[in-house]
Amino acid sequence: MSQAESAITDAVAGALATHETGSGANRRRRWRRRYGLAALGAIVVVVWALLALLAPWITPYPPNAVNVAGRLTAPSAAHWLGTDELGRDVLTRIVFGARTSLTVGFTVVLIGGAIGTLVGGVAAYARGWAEEALMRATDLMFCFPPIILAMAIAAALGIGTRNTVIAMLVVWWPKFARLARSLVLGQRSLEYVAAARTIGFRPTHILFREILPNAVGPLIVLVTLDLGNAILVFAGLSFLGLGVVPPTPEWGSMVSEGRELVSQWWVATFPGLAILTVVIGFNFVGDGLRDWLDPHARRR
């Protein structure tokens, strides 16, 4: 049985399992054990998203307001997380940085996921030489670690958020292509596909309207788990100076700005904590989604 098929049967089994009887308190405890961390992760992610959305209205200072007289002040009532080398408020910049990180994370993963799904889905549905060609190209991309290639491309395109996103997209789609291929392969021999073909639907309709909606679960899990990863890679590239253009507030470049400041630890520490929390948040949500879609993998 293929992954996709088992995912579906498992989802059914999971749906049935939730009808188990049990007292209310028991059921709540079980739910907390199963999805408690996922809920926590969701809360963290939502809080960051809200902060990013409302950044200009909730931050006490403009993100790029330079104040040389008040540079490198320790966390205080006026500056909760201190100020950096140019006297800019670290808290404000972290909140604004959430905008960049979340936008880039979602853009890379959603577009990269769409490209990969397209490649893998078409390969699996077409079979033959098209599949061979597409999947060999995908294998090729696995030959080098993404960060080296992304680094070279980002450097070549010139520094800037958009260019870095493009560089990341070039290396981001292959894992989605592999997953989408295996999912579509699992579906295409099922009866409903044969039925759709008999009715006379066009191949594009069958692939995009019939098969993919049935195979989308694991893809969503990968997207969620990958969001944290994308945010990490982008922050890493930014740290190296290949991400945002200064003075754009961004977590990776903020850590980079503070990397020499050991006694002014707050400059680099807090942006790093921001990355850590948001990545852990996405990981919790992704794990929860996976457990929900595939109860067999639960607690592994």
Added chain:
Amino acid sequence: MLRYIASRLLTSAAMVLAATLIVFLIANTVPGDPVLTQLGDVAANNPEMVAAYRHKWGLDLPMWDRYEIFLRGLAHGDLGTSISSQRPVLEDIEQYAPATVELSTVAFLLSVIAGLPLGVLAAMKRDSWVDHLARGVSLIGVSAPTFWLAFIMLAVFYGWLGIAPGPGQIGADQFPPPDVTGFMLIDAPLAGQWNTFWDAITHLILPSIVLAAATVGLITRTTRAAMLEALSQDYIRVARAKGLFRRVIMLRHALPNALLPVVTLGGLAYAQLLTGTVLTETIFSWPGLGRYTFQSAVILDFPAIMGVTLVVAMVYVVINLVVDVSYALLDPRVMRR
């Protein structure tokens, strides 16, 4: 078996070649101009100098001619000349690779030594505090940004406590040993410089911990899952029914079977460590390939980038091959398919 290895090697060689083609295409389709990053502002505005520079590096030739030159050089073991160091790329790689191999090997050993027992214990005592600890360690290891972890480690153990040495491969007061193998940990004892050897080891601690952080989590998670899988098998129930000691069941019956997926992951993790040192090396001023790659990428030194990509792709392919072969040796069922 030999035939399998031979056919795999052949496809691998083709893959590596295709990988260079991809990098070459990317290098040639992106708009960046190495001339402008290399020459100063004055020279870059002087058309004659730009033309001379282009000619010198063969940048005035058509794209396919340049790829042909690259392939021809490759056949002779020549990776071209680095634009920034003005030396053969192969020499550069030979110089920088040992430091990276040393760092990632130590990091790999660290992650196995920490991850394997932690994963086994977590599976044995499921839902106990060990299990939660394992989960927490792997979660933070995977989620914490490398560069931030490096900053925290340096700030705490070097800046505040002063118990670890700062960045670099050896301290400023040490003389590097004469270059025999290129590996600091081998050359120093060979030259009888035990102080340097000790100094080099202390310098390895922080960067290897930082580098290992992500792989510890991966190995712990995989070991735990594989152990749980093995423990749910019938032969474990039989062993239990026979009244064997718990320790014997765990270590002799379950563990060997659980190791299969761990071997695969271990190989991938090692490849990841070898090629994922860019950030760690940059922060710790580690004279390895990662830092070399970063420096080459920033100034668009394409011969160097091509060379590193080639080496990296080869490392990936070879490690994958070794993993698959060891898999077949460990699990006879694989070969029968």
